Amino acid sequence: MSYTVSSNSVEPNPGSMIQEERRSTSFNVQKMFEFLEGSKQKAVDTLSIMQQLERDPILRTSLRYYEYGTEKHREETAAKISRMAQYIEKDAPDMQTFQNRLNLIAVVDPQLGTRIGVHLGLFLGAIRGNGTDNQFNYWAFERGAAYIKGIYGCFAMTELAHGSNVAALETTATYNRKRKSFIINTPHVGATKWWIGGAAHSATHTACFARLKVDGKDYGVKVFVVPLRDTAHMLQPGIALGDIGEKMGRNGIDNGWIQFSNVEIPKEYMLSKFATISDDGEVIEPPLAQLAYSALLGGRVTMVTDSFRTSERFITIALRYSVGRRQFKQGKAASNNKKMPQSESQIIDHPLHQHRLLPLLAWTYAMGIASNQIQSDYKATLSMLESGVRTQDMKVLGVAIKKLKQLFADSASLKSTCTWKCLQLIEECRQACGGHGYSAYSGFGKGYADHAVQCTWEGDNDILAQNAGRITVQQVAKMLKTDMKPTGNFSFLAGKSKIGHTIDAEDISDLSKLLLALETLICRLSSNCLDLLSKNEQNWDSISTEKKSLSHLYAIQYMLSKGIQRLTEMRQSNNGGINTPIKLLLSLFALSGIKEYADVFLQFDVLSTQTYAKLKERIGTLCLEIRPMVIGMTDSFKFSDFFINSVLGCYNGDIYNDYWKAVNSLNDAFDTKAPYSHDLEAMLKRPTVAQRENFEKGSKVLQKLSN
Amino acid sequence: MSYTVSSNSVEPNPGSMIQEERRSTSFNVQKMFEFLEGSKQKAVDTLSIMQQLERDPILRTSLRYYEYGTEKHREETAAKISRMAQYIEKDAPDMQTFQNRLNLIAVVDPQLGTRIGVHLGLFLGAIRGNGTDNQFNYWAFERGAAYIKGIYGCFAMTELAHGSNVAALETTATYNRKRKSFIINTPHVGATKWWIGGAAHSATHTACFARLKVDGKDYGVKVFVVPLRDTAHMLQPGIALGDIGEKMGRNGIDNGWIQFSNVEIPKEYMLSKFATISDDGEVIEPPLAQLAYSALLGGRVTMVTDSFRTSERFITIALRYSVGRRQFKQGKAASNNKKMPQSESQIIDHPLHQHRLLPLLAWTYAMGIASNQIQSDYKATLSMLESGVRTQDMKVLGVAIKKLKQLFADSASLKSTCTWKCLQLIEECRQACGGHGYSAYSGFGKGYADHAVQCTWEGDNDILAQNAGRITVQQVAKMLKTDMKPTGNFSFLAGKSKIGHTIDAEDISDLSKLLLALETLICRLSSNCLDLLSKNEQNWDSISTEKKSLSHLYAIQYMLSKGIQRLTEMRQSNNGGINTPIKLLLSLFALSGIKEYADVFLQFDVLSTQTYAKLKERIGTLCLEIRPMVIGMTDSFKFSDFFINSVLGCYNGDIYNDYWKAVNSLNDAFDTKAPYSHDLEAMLKRPTVAQRENFEKGSKVLQKLSN
Structure with missing residues (x-):
């Protein structure tokens, strides 16, 4: 018997579209990569690290990774550490190269990044930040912690009932004068540490x-090195600890709880850069104690970079898919693939x-600009601070402390804004890939679950945004009261409270005008906060939603101003045609940022309703202008398939075949039956209800029972 | 040796606060429950089903559920099915009771709900919707599919390269006249079906x-029953299928792919309520063919209910935690627990x-109102439609088709709006629980991952919102062109295009004025769309963002108007004091809905900037008014700990002890070492680099090698 089956279906060929658009990219992708990385040298370094990581057989992270249970994740993570x-x-001794390496591997295996980040950034960072040079040298180099050797550290800050409010932690370290020790x-x-x-x-x-x-007096929270396990890796007496179990994501991390039952440590294990205790219990705290938490800043700065890298990864997947996928005819298609x-x-x-998707692509670029800037500020500030503390040069120290305060504001605002934006980006990109975005092999599921915690840890985003917003209001208050010009990244505030600037329709295409509008709004909203504060007995909680908005707006201002700066610096040189696409992206970033806060812009009259209508139109035309460059703009991230790790976003663009082959190789052909098939078969073949009840509700039985 | 450790820490007691607030609830929780369920009888039914489900040993879903891998989920799901x-x-024969049962068990085990929903709602729903009475009777009752007996059905609609555009599916069913069969x-x-x-x-x-x-002519997409496995549960010849593997969530579902290689089925397996084929291949399609997809509506309606139920669950967890958790002192605390x-x-x-959190609580109540309304509309419409088709009474059929169109618009708008809001709610509630929200045992992680797909399947939210928005614009166009009054749920549009209504500050507390403002905006925005369309050669894609906004605004209008209606109906009776809290919640819902679209309200001059400032203030005072009732308002959902299934949200409120005990019982005390401890120990004790390289880079060796 022969069937005559006619089929004029044409097999889809998404790869050809992606490759065609790649060929027609109008700018130099290598130059764009260098722009994103911050410099030509940094771009070389990044590529070299990427290549080492993706070729390393132990660091391999494949699609199977999305199928692992917690045990398997933990095992593999240990080997990778x-x-x-x-x-x-x-x-x-170049720790910066290792930090870059860590930031890159964290894109494809976030839990591995955290595992090492906790040891190097938090544990050793606390010793570096709060310990004396001798203390740091002993634990880091003499004992080997700097190389994860001899010592594996953890960071016992948060407790079951206390997280954000560090000052209210309840674990005690009581000084025992006789034995010159602390009882933890x-x-x-x-x-319980949690x-x-x-x-x-x-x-x-x-x-x-x-x-x-x-002697019963409470000196507040200090940091102590407490040994947990001995050289045989066995628990020390007095230490009780355990696994806190399954998490939303990052299950490769063995998060635990710790209870200390009168554990004695030598007096010398207190980290004493900022607070010292004499043998007979006198506590000396120099005014520099305010710097004690500076070690936490590093994590926040890293999270700006991580949000950038993670956004690079997921926007690439969604955009490649969106170029390769066809669905529905379009009235007036703007396609360049007629x-x-x-x-x-x-x-x-x-x-x-x-x-x-395109505003999120623009945000990704803006986050890259922010990441470069804050990383370099962080390094400069920290080294100035350390040299100041070491030399006790009060002038250097004064400048360093001012820079540190700026960094505190910048990192609070950027960490919260960027981690939130990145989380939104992952989810939006997942949805933009339709049903296939829900496949674990697309990478979105684990990506979202892994990134989600960034909005919470090392400074809850809501709390950080409150802090950042408060600082902005205080800067404006000081400026209005004392006529002192704000400095550093707040210098833009100067003079903005007096002018009555409003964006006009023709300003929409002018980046500097958009920046001015943002700055004007920040100033007006801050002034408004001051009015509200005076009405509400200086209760800062009464302006909490405003502070949150100010923190976001400050971040947008930061990114846009640094972006404009980079663009100005570049104008001199021949850049392979990247200036125009960057300008388009920055414009879209600025306009979509303004659109997000359009209600506030309209309320404070920085934007008229007529201009707003034009602004929305302009977003549409900007999208059309950026549209033909999306493949080039994501290729510019130079993420190989190893870093993308998604069936939907491979470089070749052969989405359906890649996906089809992956599903088939990962899931063995089902030739017999599933392990639970007997349950289903028993259900389908079950006897009638009457049979299963042995007919004991039948009329004959009931008749018998009625007499 | 004895230590003197002073500790004046007071152990936290979150349960006492939750219980005290419970005692001081100002309204009757039972009456509120009845309001939410729709009637006293429905409330009784819901409670009775809940009790049966939570006591059933096979349906048990515990904290362990959050630790399962895919295999375990599949096994347990099979037993539960x-x-x-x-x-x-x-x-x-009361299918409604079973549907309620299914909706409830889906709150705590969404994948189980889907497994059965696909069989009953999609597979059997397609047969009911597209098959003749005889066809439905055979497959559902004679063969037993209605009881998941004899037949287990799946729904092969989407393909690897086609999802939303159903009309472009590429699987073929070719008629073979000689054999009176179809070749699939x-x-x-x-x-490939995917x-x-x-x-x-x-x-x-x-x-x-x-x-x-x-004969080579394409009649478009129709539905066919195709056997996949025989009575021994073995694959039929010509059928190739497999597992599509790991997903973001709902891994208890065995989603698969299917390829048909010239599979022959009898002609009678085509579902032929709307399209028939004669033996010699003549295809007859009555004009009613437009109803062919009506079976999909049920799923959308169910998802409104599911968004409501899921929101009930997660907002309860976040609010109980937020009452029990203390953190930071507050300037002027609004606490009622001095x-x-x-x-x-x-x-x-x-x-x-x-x-x-509180606007999300208000949204939960609004979704409950919407769920009750659309469920009852759905039932009424479907039964009218079926009786119309059966009796061929054209008058009945005409009304039914009109109602069906309304339901299409309502369900598209509500499904997309509510599933999106619910997803946002889960994530916001997770973040509101700080670090502990990231524990799998909080329920948020799996809750988010499981719910996420609701935004994508059975009508992608973006597409549905486009459809709903387009219908609104068309209604306004028709009204403006023909002076015909819109009917049904669109009747509010009548007259709104002419008035120049703006909300004044004093209108903010008046629900009917807020409703009027919403309706005015919908009308103005739609008119604006008509202008844009005429400027853009009627290209509907040019107003896609506006259509999306219109869909959301329509949903808010729907929920608010139905809520006001319920409130009006209740005013006569003594309701245990629930009218005031409901009014507060509806006000907060309306204001937060308006705030979400404040830019559009301001742009179209339905709201002035002065009023907007007042409106934001009013949201703050509404939150303060609702604050003391949050425990009562969530207790009113009557979700027992079984349905909550979270360590953070148990009824007793003893958060820290519950969490501590759960973590300890789920994770065995770690008394020896982890399975991967050897890797870590080997790392910590590793020799120096020089040793590991056998000193082959040492100066002595290099000297030897240089000669």
């Missing part, structure tokens, strides 16, 4: 945050899809 | 969407936290 420890030795104790379940990464199975030591108590035979449009040619 | 099948027999064929990989729930391991039959082809000894504030007393 051990591998990364060898790279520290290789990179030493957990007073009740609520004070969420401690590395505690459950790994850490040999912890940087423990505890209330220093001497030659394609299929009649459905590429989904990126649907205006709504452009509105969905 | 089998158990639920027995409840169908028990509930029969998959022309290429892109046309995401088919139940296909990988379970289904015996599928409702297959394929292009009907007769007696508590601790000095930190309950986090719900921080204004920002109120702004974060």
Whole structure:
């Protein structure tokens, strides 16, 4: 028997579209990569690290990774940590190269990044930030912690009942004068150290945050090195700890709880750069104690970079998919691929899809600019601070402290804004890939779950935004009261309270005018906050939603102003045609940022309703202008398939075949039956209800029973 | 040796605060429950079902559920399906009770809900919607599919390269006149049926969407019953299928792919309520063919209910936690618990936290109102439609079709708006629980991952919102052109285009004025769309962002108007004091809905900037008024700990002890070492680099090698 089956279906060929658009990219992708990385040299370094990582057999992260349970994740992560420890030795003493390496591997395996980040950034960072030089040298180099050798550290700050309010932690460190020691104790379940990464199975030591108590007097929270496990990796007496179990994401991290039951440590284990205790219990705290938490800043700065890198990864997947995928015909398609035979449009040619994804692409570039800037500020500030403390040069120290305060404001605003934006980006990109975005092999599911915690840890975003917003209001208050010009990144505030600037329709295409509008709004909203404060007995909680908006607006101002600066610096040189696309992206970033806060812009009359209508139109035309460059703009991230790790976003663009092959190789052909098939078959073949009840409700039985 | 450790820490007691607030609830929680469920009788029914479900040993869903891998989820889900099948027999012929049961169990085990929903709602729904009475009777009752007996169905609509654009599906069903049969064929990989729930391991039959082809002519997509597995549960020849593997969530579902290689089915397996084919291949399609997709509506309606139920669950967890958790002192705390000894504030007393959670509580109530309304509209419409088709009474049919169109618009708008809002709610609630929200045992992680797909499947939210927005614009166009009054749920449009209404400051507390403002905006924005369309050669894609806004605004208008209606109906009776809290919640819902679209309200001059400032203030005072009732308002959902299934949200409120005990019982005390400890120990104890390299880079060696 022969069937005559006619089929004129044409097999989709998404790869050809992606490759055609790649060929027609109008700018130099290498130059754009250098712009994103910050310099030509940094671009070379990044590529070289990427290549080493993706070729390393132990660091391999494949699609299988999305199928692992917690045990498998933990095992593999342990092996990867051990591998990364060898790279520290290789990179030493250049810790910056290792930090870049860590930031890059974290894109494809975030939990690995955290595992090492907790040890190097938090545990060793606390010792570096709060310990004396001798203390740091002992733990880091003599004992080997700097190379994850001899010591594996964790960071025991948060407790079950206390997270954001560090000053209210309840673990105690009571001084014992006779024995010149501290007794570390957990007073009740609520004070159990909680969420401690590395505690459950790994850490040999912890940087423990505890209330220093001497003769009943409470000196507030200080940091102590407390050994947890001995050289045989066995728990020390008095230490109780365990696994806090399954998490939303990052299950490769062995987060644990710790309870200290009167654990004695030598007096010398208190980190004493800012607070010292004499043998007979006198506590000396120089005014520099305010710097004690500076070690936490590094994490926030890293998270700006991580948000950038993670956004690079996921926007690439969504945009490649949106170029390769066709669905529905479009009225007036803006496609630049009129030659394609299929009649459905590429989904990126649907205006709504452009509105969905292209502002997020623009944000990704803006985050890259912010990441470069704050990383370099951080390094400069920290080294100035350390030299100031070491030399006790009060002038250097004064400048350093001012810079540190600026960094505190910048990092609070940028960490919260960027981690939130990145989370939104991952979810939006997932939805933009339709049903296939829900496949674990697309990478979005684990990507979202892994990134989500960035909005919470090392400074809850809501709290950080409150802090950043408060600083802005205070800067404006000081400026209005004292006529002192704000300095540093706040210098833009100067003079803005007096002018009555409003964006006009013709200003929409002028980046500097958009920046001015943002700055004007920040100033007006801050002034408004001051009015509200005076009405509400200076209760800062009464302006909490305004502070949150100010923090976001400050971040947008930061990114836009640094972006304009970079653009101005570049104008002199021949850049392979990247100036125009960058300008388009910055414009879209600025306009979409303003659109997000359009209600406030309109309310404070920085924007008229007529101009707002024009502004929305302009977003649409900007999307159309950027549209033909999306493949080039994402290729410019130079993420190989290893870093993308998604069936939907490979470089070749052969989406359906890649996906089809992956699904088939990962899931063995089902030739017999599933392990639970017997349950289903028994259900389908079950006897009738009457049979299963042995007919005991039948009329004959009931008749018998009625007599 | 004895230590003297002083500790004046007071153990936190969150339960006492929650219970005290529960005692002081100002309204009757039972009456509120009845309001939410729609009637006293429905409330009784819901409670009775809940009790049966939570006591059933096979349906048990515990904290362990959050630790399962895919295999375990699949196994347990199979056993639960089998158990639920027995409840169908028990509930029969009352399918509504079983549907309620399914909606409820889906709150705590969404994948189970989907598994059964695909069989009953999609597979059998397609047969009911597209088949003749005889066809439905055979497959549903004679063969037993209605009881998941004999037949397990799946729904083969989407393909690898086609999802939203159903009309462009590429699987073919070619008529073979000689054999009076259809040949079902998959022309290429892109046309592989994909995401088919139940296909990988379970289904015996599928409702297959394929292009009907007769003599080379394409009649578009029709539905065919295609057997996949025989009575021994073995694959039929010509059928290739497999598992599509790991997903972001709902891994208990065995989503699969199917390829048909010239599979022959009898002509009678085509579902032919709307399209018939004669033996010699003549295709007859009555004008009613437009109703062919009506079976999909049920899923959308169910998702409104599911968004409501899921929101009930997660807002309860976040609010109980926010009452029990203390963190930071507050300037002017709005706490109603001044007696508590601790000095930190309950986090719900921080204004920002109120702004974060209370509008979401208000949305939950609004979704409950919407769910009740659309469920009852759906039932009425479907039964009218079926009786119309059966009796061929054209008058009845005419009304039914009109109602069906209304339902299409309502469900498109509400499904997209509510599933999006619910997803946002879960994430916001997770973040509001700080670090602990990231624990899998909080329920948020799996809750988010499971719900996320609701925004994508059975009508992608972006597409549905486009459809709903377009209908609104068309209604306004018709009204302006013909002076015909819109009817049904669109009747509010009448007259709104002419008036120049703007909300004044004093209108903010008047629900009917807020409703009027919403309606005015919908009308103005629609008129604006008509202008834009005429400027853009009627290209509907040019107003896609506006259509999306219109869809959301329509949903808000729907919920608010139905809420006001319910409130008016209740005014006569004594309701245990629930009218005031409901009014407060509806006000907060309306204002926060307006705030979300404030830029559009301001742009179209329905709101002045002065009034907007007042409106934001009013949101703050509404939050303060609702604040003391949050425990009562969430207790009113009557979700027991079984349905909550979270360590952070138990009824007793003893958060820290519950969490501590759960973590300890789920994760065995770690007394020896982790399975991967050897890797870590080897790393910590590794020799120096020089040793590991056997000193082969040492100066002595190099000297030797240089000669």
